[in-house]
Amino acid sequence: MTPVLRHAPAGPPPGSAHSPELRAAAAHLGRRRLLTGTAAAAALAFAVNLPRAGVASAAELDARKIAEDPFTLGVASGDPSPDSALLWTRLAPRPYEADGGLPANRVSVRWELAHDAAFSRIAKRGETDAHPEFNHSVHVEVPGLESGRVYYYRFRTGSWISAVGRTRTAPAASARTSALTFAAVSCQAYHDGYFTAYKHLAAEDLDAVFHLGDYLYEYAVNSAGGARNYQDRELPAHFNRETVTLDDYRMRYGLYKSDPDLRAAHAAHPFVVTWDDHETENNYAGDVPENDVPPQEFLLRRASAYRAYWENQPLRAPQRPDGPDMRLYRRLHFGRLAQFDILDTRQYRDDQAYGDGWQLPGPESEDPGRTMTGPNQERWLLDGWKKSKATWNVVPQQVTFARRRNLPTAGYKLSMDSWDGYPASRQRLLNGVEAAGLKNFMVLTGDVHTAYAYDLKKDWDNPGSRTLGTEIVATSVSSGKDGTDRPSNWATFMEANPHMRFYNGRRGYVTVTLGERQARADFKTVKVITTPGAPVTTAASFVTEVGNPGLRPV
Template identity: 70%
Template sequence: MTPAGQQDTAEIRAAASRLGRRRFLSVTGAAAALAFATNLPAAGAASAAELDARKIADDPFTLGVASGDPQPGSILLWTRLAPAPYEPGNGLPNMRVVVQWEVAHDAAFRRVARSGVAIAHPEFNHTVHVEVDFLEAGRAYYFRFKTGTWISETGRTRTAPAAGSKVSSLTLAAVSCQAYHDGYYNAYKHLAKDDVDVVFHLGDYLYEYAVNSAGGARNYTDRTLPALYNRETQTLEDYRLRYALYKTDPDLRAAHAAHPFVVTWDDHETENNYADDLDENGNPPAEFLVRRAAAYRAYWENLPLRSPQQPVGPDLQLYRRLQWGNLAQFDILDTRQYRSNQAYGDGQDIPGPESTDPKRTITGATQERWLIDGWRSSSAVWNVMPQQVNFSQRKLDLNAVAKVSMDAWDGYPASRDRVLAGAASAGIENLMVLTGDVHVGYAYDIKADFDNQASKTVGTEIVATSIASGRDGADKPVNWDTYTKANPHMKFYNGRRGYVTVALGQESARADFKTVSAVTTPGAPITTAASFVTEAGNPGLKPA
């Protein structure tokens, strides 16, 4: 057996080789110990003594179950063992735990399709990721986990249709931005009951900000959150505990149990408005990369992601491609990890030489080429791009030269131009962008030239409002009149919380913007604020 110190050194050297000398040497010895020497269990190896699961006295499935990234005949299942979710270590010893899993055709598990065992390693904070293959394509399944005498709640998931098969319809939901301290997850309670095939989470699953003992705007009177949450997340333990807090919410757990999720991050899963290895406070990149490594590690641990997304130190390839028969290709982007630093110190500013520099990128060159090459080989009716920040031009005032957000694609116009040129050269007729971040719902016509409203409409952007971030909101925020006048291609703007569903068909797509009346009190009802359709081969939104 390799001594622990030699094993750590080997891992550091391997990480250095994978990540490249420049980044590795930017991380100090202390940073390397956290970011790279993760001391993870080797494949097939027993990393620690095994716990007799019969000795787990309290329910270990307090954080629920989830599934994600459906593929033809395959699905990813997730859970995390946490009998004491608000304590470091989840209330479990530093021992591995054997967990059984089952996938069945029926909710009563009379017809089990697949079953097996997985190991919940302490190095992964007792999270479990199971990639279940050899299932039927394009059908629903039920799943659950067992350990000791405990059985998890039952989840429902589905596999993607067979590659290239003709698919008549798909209904997705898009969600984003769920600041726990800003309110209850009323939208998730309704989404758990909604009839959708898959949920796309577009970022800000987690917020790094402190949560006080009353849960912020939730204003708990019947419980008190531990003091360890009343600080900003910095360390791996901080991020793990914060995910536990979020996942104890019953409505979030219900949504995960009801539908497979496809996730991508924005900034708050790590820190507000970071860009590549630069944080918002100007700290040395070597320091920030330590925090980023911790945040990325906790992100993978706590979300239903497959093994190719497992991070290496401060790097995690989150962009990936999923297919839904011949109906849709989903190119899931990461516009945070590889971007150039925001121009003009971030914030809102008028465009200028710094922001319009053609060398600037929001995706990084490698991801940009991957995206456009994927479009060139696509035969899908709809090419959908789930990503984080506002893609279409969004002028923020009525001045002749208006301010725009330097954190959105408006701060990287050359990057946007290259992507739209790539879509055009690939012959993409039905481009749809799914967006989060801004805590409001928008519907845009994507223009070939946003400064010329008579130019061709080349796609549709659907912006999902937040689940809770921004608190209750309003149907017409104070800037509603300004934004709708300044941006004629903006066909809808609503500032309530909620989610959006998109029903894709062979001939058309329909978007329904669903909003709740409040998030600062639990149990608020939901309504459909507006609905739009766009025809295949004829881009442009029309009221449904």
């Protein structure tokens, strides 16, 4: 979260990242294009149109010739629905190489979905192609499944068999589900330490995991793995630079998914993912990059990042990117108990006011026309709330939603990168909560590398005003290194924000159980992640009652 002073131009000038010509060029981004200097102009002039999966014309590779295990990155499932499952894997015998160690040929991959881990009762099976244009990733949507069921899945190609994954379908739309348990995670900087939290997360009994952003970081990782301080091996030198090109992003996902605890968590639970900034670049805002680079260069970088994100995440076909654009916001239902509206607060936002750090609020940040979500996503969200029949309406998203002052006195500053930098946009959503009559509203948040719990107030200046909902902020998996239970500003923040119920600076995750009478949030932490294997403890637990929003400790 490096503060950088930036100001957006009044409108898109000729040649800006908003221009149709640049967007069209980025949409035709060819793999292995460099995105710096004159190469960016070359990419714009000579970009090659990429065929969509299923229409690629690459010759088929005889899978029997694959001499090394191609399933090094594991398996995953995502976005559970009542009657289908989305299954993912990517073939990469050499995950630290841009092409994964495979030639530019399509590879036939078989998949199986079973009722049991031994695969003695097969529910569905089929075959698909892993295309080189999509880095040999596989996204299989399996239809015709039973609702509210556990299934097991695996992939085969040649003589190789993947690890076994476990997934769940969502309850039927009309089902009166008594309880739903999920986890929220965010911010996993490889170079800051081990993904110990995921080892414990894999052992939890969960219906889903919501990843709230910063799945990877664009920053350089040295040969020792940063804080992991490897003594027995060295990482390739190409990781010791910032990710910019499509190859860079692809290899960085190979590095992150080589972590066994991350693979175990993916294999254990379906994930619902959304990004924040570091999957592309620190604190970018819409089409505005962090640094002063040509707009076409950043737009091509964004296209590369979005494409690699799609290739490496368990996402369905509607989320497949089109150049520098990707519709990631979407809605999931879990019976009549819960509606989840997953947001993208990065792609459509206005540029941060007064820079992207902690600043005094002023006319620019408080401009009533400013938006965090963009008008289309905002309208989609508000309309969805009006139609919702769910007991709980949950919004998984990226940055802190509640007001968060850094001082209890005049002269306080607010984070311009969070919703505090877009207060009019936040107020429109809170007005929408009231207009839709939502009685049980919850926001899930990542980004800040700390765990918070907030009451969402109608009037932030009046602690006794009506509580409209709750916000649960998941700490980081590893970003920020080991952390501490009480950061140095703990007392100041608690005093400055009376609606803040909890603040902890350790690494970990949060589990939430939604029920017909109440919701319970358990903040799980580990004390050390710069060395592996630390145990997990519950740092705090809170409940909020149905029809009576507000958090109380248990």
